[in-house]
Amino acid sequence: MEERQPNVADVARAAGVSLGTVSNVLNNPAKVTPRTRSKVEAAIAALGFVRNGTARSLAAGTSRTLAFLVEDLTNTFFLDLAKGAEEAAQAANLNIVLANADSREDKQRSYLDLFEEERVAGILLAPRQDLLDQVAPLRYRGVRVVVLNAHPPGDVCSVETDNVRGGYLAAQHLIAGGCRRLLFAGAHRFPAVVDRLQGTRRAVAETGGEVTLEVMTTDGVTADDGYEVATVIHSRSDQDRPDGVIAGADLLALGLVQATLVRGRLRVPEDLSVIGYDNNREAWSSLVPLTTMDQAGVQMGRSAAELIIDELRNPREHEHRRIVMEPILVPKSSTRPLVGDPAPPATPARWLPEHAPGQA
Amino acid sequence: MEERQPNVADVARAAGVSLGTVSNVLNNPAKVTPRTRSKVEAAIAALGFVRNGTARSLAAGTSRTLAFLVEDLTNTFFLDLAKGAEEAAQAANLNIVLANADSREDKQRSYLDLFEEERVAGILLAPRQDLLDQVAPLRYRGVRVVVLNAHPPGDVCSVETDNVRGGYLAAQHLIAGGCRRLLFAGAHRFPAVVDRLQGTRRAVAETGGEVTLEVMTTDGVTADDGYEVATVIHSRSDQDRPDGVIAGADLLALGLVQATLVRGRLRVPEDLSVIGYDNNREAWSSLVPLTTMDQAGVQMGRSAAELIIDELRNPREHEHRRIVMEPILVPKSSTRPLVGDPAPPATPARWLPEHAPGQA
DNA sequence: TTGAAAGCGGTACCAC
């Protein structure tokens, strides 16, 4: 009953050539006479032959697929990473599969185990920040790994953005827009957030006291946390209230902005400028387009894939690199442009032209 | 230089047993004396042996991993599907990898090709609705496939929800809440949206003229489309204005609600009730929690995986099934509860208690 | 229970 799937031998037989020739038209078409090749191709089509990838990997000693394991796919930043990696992989004629660790230690580990067993050509890992120690053992056993969005100890390639710098740039942008009382809001359990705060501090320090900084610790970096920040801000008197907020993440910024708009008392960005972080797609649907720091996820993904491909192609010469990218300010309508800068915000408000916020 | 990775033979040698025995402790531990087993396990640990999955699949003739190919990972509905599938797979001791077709025909095809070549144990496919014809050839060649969120012609297992029913229930909910002038807004290029409209029409028809229905065709189902719907609604006089909107998707509903809140003229849900579709996580950050139709993605994913696992385990007895699930109404604060129903909305508004919308 | 040997479906190197 169960028809066996045709294999290379069947194709060879049907085409009247030898097995090795079939393998050649599959892998080194140039080494085969066009005539023989088309005979073989005809046989392949006729039989509906599909090359067995597991056998191929086993025999060749190397797979043609990369694995990309991310901490949390619900965050679109990681999807950007994946997209960039996919592009680079495709350009190198490699495939790429995804896995979602769902921020869980056991899942991250078991997927790493899986990919190691499957002998993928390499693993791209955007890990939970406190699970970096899962990398070293892999490297030790010779598994090719590139880490994204973190830099574990040891000899590994990695690609990340400079969060200190990002925090610095974000604060600077607000200050340049005229803000004098900054608030930094974020969850300190995220190392990245702490780094950004550090950068913000530096930017504020550089003003020599002209600008003040207040720090507010939130539970997480969700829209709900943003609502809470809004509650606090709105409960303040005008003199006590910050005029610029650096949010630990876009969703937090989104929540803050939305709540502020609906309250209708403060205008964004005139009374309150808000800057997010990550250029998260989930925040794109904000009524007031959100100024944010973009980590250029697609590019990070691409670079990471290129690193692993280089390691793949030149195992000898390859040397591990730590790439630190500069985050990019994406000015939109939730912050004021430079004081004295005649240019309008990069993105016009979508909705507000008819009824400016806070004037209802 | 390059240390060869230890294989089963090495383990056998180190443990002083035969190759077959090692294989047994790996696959049928019960068939091995505890003493021998621990000797082998010690050797495995000592050598850092990691079983070669490709060789395993080749020899065993079957892989232990499923592939899940989705149309578009940026939509969290598909992530829910994946999550459910993952749960079921894990319960069956199978792995599952993901791939994102990115709504592109070529990607969908090439991933299907990849997975067929890799001889995965089965493919779970949540396809673009107009790319269903890629399924039949696979089935023909004996590839195990289960389709999610669609039902292609032919003998295939599939899991979907009843969109007609969903549209019906959504409309019914609005009507029960007191709405009399309904508006259905969505992009008609999506078959699912058309089905939902059909259900909505039926619910309206059943009122015998008591309720009117207006249909508005949008470009897509994004928040921007929602803003546009809001513009139209707000330009109407009170008598002409709908009092209940069925949105083709959550983001559209989200945009509509946000724009309405900021305008401040109409209250949600008092003046305008809005219901979305999909229970999309992206819309969870709405200021007014959105009533929506949940497709129970996690469950769909689980069912789909169970179907393919059954096909895997009982190739002979397995018969293809088409599972149609009922969408679930998730009442929140963007619609009114049943008229006369004392129960408050399932989810209290997050922010509005202090300043009701539209009263600013 | 344990051990030996025959594949699984390809790849790649070798002579012809």
Next chain:
DNA sequence: GTGGTACCGCTTTCAA
């Protein structure tokens, strides 16, 4: 250029 053949690493059957 083409064809023969020795593996790749593991599973599985069969004898011992």
